[in-house]
Amino acid sequence: MNMHGERDGRERLVVIGGDAAGMSAASQARRMRGPDELEIVAFERGHFTSFSACGIPYWVGGDVPERERLIARSPEEHRERAIDVRMGTEVVEIDVAGRRVRTRDVDSGAESWTSYDKLVIATGARPIRPDMPGVDAVGVHGVQTLDDGQALLDTLARTRGRRAVVVGAGYIGVEMAEAMIQRGFEVTVVNRGKEPMATLDPDMGRLVHRAMEGLGITMVDDAEVTGVLTHDDGRVRAVTTRDAEYPADLVVLGIGVRPETALARAAGLPLGTHGGLLTDLAMRVRGHEDIWAGGDCVEVLNLVSGQEQYVPLGTHANKHGQVIGSNVGGGYATFPGVVGTAVSKVCDLEIARTGLREKDADRVGLRYESVTVESTSRAGYYPGASLMTVKMLAERRTGRLLGVQIVGREGAAKRVDIAAVALTAQMTVEQMTALDLGYAPPFSPVWDPVLVAARKAAPKVRERD
């Protein structure tokens, strides 16, 4: 490969985006085909490759002492494996018919074309940044990239005030609330929804609301942020909603992300209703034999609802990369879809979900029964046993498991994996009551909390049959 696109007979794989999906794809392709067969060029417009965006809240909060820990593999390490990573290089156009991409050097602005035989689009996501007055004030931070994290840490070091407002109460929002508490801030979370964690049903979100208040966090639900007020020197002073003003020395935007698909859209590639690229099960862009896409820029099939969904998560990005790399490298792999599993925590509060919420089931036409139970993480008599609430949805008639949500303390989050596997296997709640789960007093009551929920759901489905 050279900068002018001349070719030496080898196949050339071009990867757009040097993070989880892109670099996993590149690495797996390299494992399967050596540099004499396949040339791999990856373009990354930022300063880092293969970093854990999910780890940023813990770096900002101080649990992870340094940025480098979040980097799984540096550009140099990729280059040692014969992956030609071009940092600070943005792809500005995909010429599908010409099988080439136009790149721009971020510093110099110099542009050139690079041709490809196979293309991987892994452009990721961009954070939602509300269009409101003051959003660019000094002290207002997103947390999407390592540069964002560093900027926030720099502000933390400078800021004398101790009032933080977190905008948004989804995964990023609650994790950043924890980070700010750990940094000694008084934290206010301002949230547009009726309850925090809109990925849960409101009744379960209510538990999160209460627990977060219990942690000393001021929770403002049902409130849209309308602007950011500043001091004369441009530093943030407060966050405003329609009804109120929340003093702030620091503002963290944790509103979520959207698929970064401007390039793909301009190239005429197929996008779904959530704005993400649409792929087939092999992660090929639909209708395009030699273009793959994965990670935060694609939509994925939800195996429970049967519909595409946008789920930007590092674990999916890594799986996509693996699948793409295998296929590009001449192997065979598929990504069958997701069931919608996600876990998070705020201090010692653990939050987990998988499958469908009530409103998801309603939307796709599924009728269901819903049960909520309270149980404990360990045998009730064993020290450290803590309460958890498990909500379970099961389809009427068939009794098929549709979703599980768990809010509790230690041992709550990863219990959702039981339901994630059961959803994948399309188990009924009746079948689940017989599951042979690990039992010993330090680890579970004699009926695991998930089984307690299934035992309550099973007769309810029967009664309504």
Add this chain to the structure above:
Amino acid sequence: MNMHGERDGRERLVVIGGDAAGMSAASQARRMRGPDELEIVAFERGHFTSFSACGIPYWVGGDVPERERLIARSPEEHRERAIDVRMGTEVVEIDVAGRRVRTRDVDSGAESWTSYDKLVIATGARPIRPDMPGVDAVGVHGVQTLDDGQALLDTLARTRGRRAVVVGAGYIGVEMAEAMIQRGFEVTVVNRGKEPMATLDPDMGRLVHRAMEGLGITMVDDAEVTGVLTHDDGRVRAVTTRDAEYPADLVVLGIGVRPETALARAAGLPLGTHGGLLTDLAMRVRGHEDIWAGGDCVEVLNLVSGQEQYVPLGTHANKHGQVIGSNVGGGYATFPGVVGTAVSKVCDLEIARTGLREKDADRVGLRYESVTVESTSRAGYYPGASLMTVKMLAERRTGRLLGVQIVGREGAAKRVDIAAVALTAQMTVEQMTALDLGYAPPFSPVWDPVLVAARKAAPKVRERD
């Protein structure tokens, strides 16, 4: 019901054994049918009902402060629910043809017959007590019943020496080793097998051996205990093996249990190769319309091997009771079988297994590939991330998951539930690589350790196909 067996027109359910399986069955039957329809009489020869035998090591070790915490429901509480519990009453004969049982008052020796319409046998297990000199010495204790636990605690209070020998290194053995450490003893574990935890493959048992040594426990493997030596006053002084003598101020027998089926055998009821009662899927004793059996006195179907197995575990006993009670009460429920899940811990070491070991697979004619991986409980950069070793067996050709064993620290044990559900669903390791498991840095690496193992197993199965 009266003591002479006269009848008042109601159906009578007789339950033999007042612990988990028996009293769960009684309680569930009572929920379904009121006292005007169904009379329930339960005979228990001991002093307690519905207690957690699995909790005894934690009571002895001091984690559970008092015996009463281990009792889920007292005889009085059962009686309040119209279950006529007769304590200190042993059933000494089942007259199947006459549909009656002969009971003996443990204190007075008085005997009488009680007739039944339906019978539940829940006689539990008896501990294996090696037939060797000195086994009845003062200071030698089993830990099967609450009385056993109390006797051991009494000895602990009296014993000045601080050397404990635990005989056996299965679940009870390793849990009692922990209990003795917590009580400030120097602990030696003498074990007949090549490695501790014979329910694991030896390579995984080796990890347990090393970790237990790391906890300061003296591990003596491959050694059969031949006798117990005593002081002149009859107190235990040492445990002997063929080759050595281990000083002991206290000896705990943790060798395991056998099904308590002498009554059933005498009555001509069908027993399996492990000595447990054989039932159908509704937990009825095979060939007997009105006799049910459950808990530690029955064999269960292993869904992976397709053969009966003896798995005395409280969680199965509770499920059996639930199923029996539903069926006796006129409902319908089945116990489809187990996959062989078990979890345990020794201090901070967690041990888990499900499915088949290599030798189980060999025995039932299954060919397999086996992989072992090391991964972490949390993202590698997140504080508290600890190593765990996951071993996975998959069938050749089909790639079906056959078993998983995990040894590690925090977060290792309950991860086995992922595999337990996958085994139940007969998933292949290839399918497992796509499982949508909970991911966030405090809870898992981006590839959960179980997925890491599946990712290694999948190509290995393919290569050998």
